[in-house]
Ligand SMILES: Nc1nc2c(c(=O)[nH]1)N[C@H]1C(S)=C(S)[C@@H](COP(=O)(O)OP(=O)(O)OC[C@H]3O[C@@H](n4cnc5c(N)ncnc54)[C@H](O)[C@@H]3O)O[C@H]1N2
């Protein structure tokens with residue numbers, strides 16, 4: 001006669017005897033094993049947005065290139081002592097782009113505009129608001145420090161210095177810096193190619209007719225979007241039914257077209273969980289049972305030399321695992337180093353008890369300086385991802401969070417979303 005097991009009723013209870021890999025341990029292993037796979041090319045400045053620098057970019061020119069005025073006013077030789085002063089003005093003026101070519105004699109001043117190079121003979125500028133100018137002279141009160149209101153050549157970046165390091169993903173503000181230091185051809189890495197496929201007989205294409213047992217594929221658009229938002233080339237491999245031969249063929253296709261494969265669904269050990277079964281059969285499965293919620297089943301494997309992240313099917317778990325595990329892995333392959341999401345601590349606006357020994361991520365958002373969490377932890381509640389402003393990270397050994405306790409909030413922006 002068969003006997004029932006004791007009731008667990010917690011699909012996250014960690015069965016004894018199973019080796020649950022802590023999140024940090026898994027990340028350390030990935031970090032150690034994944035290296036850049038992308039090539040190198042040169043692109044014009046504006047096309048470099050979102051691309052990864054292949055090498056350190058060295059300033060070809062200092063910024064600012066020459067010492068210049070920070071204000072509209074009058075340039076003179078500093079320092080100037082306390083008390084009132086009257087100086088004669090030389091004829092002419094110095095303007096941005098139209099320098100004064102002469103030398104300003106000792107004891108004289110010159111009209112100068114913001115951005116103009118300081119002419120020879122002067123090193124300091126007094127603001128026009130502090131000056132009375134009349135009849136070819138200016139009157140003002142000291143003291144004025146030497147170098148006042150002047151921007152020294154190279155005070156921002158010196159010629160020959162590294163302006164931006166290899167691995168940096170070029171942001172709009174970096175375009176300003178690259179342009180300013182005279183770099184117009186940017187050495188970047190070729191884009192990482194990320195293949196995305198969904199598995200499951202229940203899935204249909206967005207917008208298509210869907211029978212009662214069918215659901216729309218939510219993970220694929222999300223994961224393709226994640227790859228694109230990270231600056232990579234998303235490659236849509238489509239949906240695969242729960243059948244091993246189809247899956248094998250699609251993985252072959254994905255491996256031939258991409259540097260990394262993201263799958264979702266079929267990652268655990270059910271009858272139809274063909275992803276993990278096939279990867280196991282191929283002998284290249286590193287099945288990690290992650291001590292993480294949501295997202296316990298995560299399959300990591302090599303398929304024909306291409307890394308595969310077999311993400312869980314539930315969309316919330318798929319996104320959490322993609323952000324925590326696949327994102328830094330993709331960054332490493334793309335030559336961006338290993339990004340650590342920058343979170344910050346805020347008081348909790350919620351109470352939560354949890355089992356120690358696993359990391360948990362909740363959908364959270366900031367309201368009035370405190371972090372509130374979504375109404376449910378259900379891993380299929382996709383609307384909570386749009387409701388949230390990011391994830392609340394609850395440490396492995398935490399057991400009980402009370403309102404007011406500091407919790408780590410990782411805004412979507414910390415993941416580049
Ligand atoms: N007996 C147990 N059953 C389950 C456990 C468990 O510990 N014991 N864990 C649950 C958890 S947690 C997760 S997560 C899932 C993981 O399963 P799979 O990765 O094999 O995913 P599937 O079974 O294929 O799908 C799970 C769920 O997600 C839906 N899904 C799948 N793909 C998509 C998609 N592209 N778009 C939208 N929704 C998708 C799928 O229909 C299922 O509802 O296992 C639990 N079960």
Ligand code: MOO
Pocket residue numbers: 293294295296297312313314317318379380
């Ligand atoms: O861990 Mo499952 O991955 O919660 O939904």
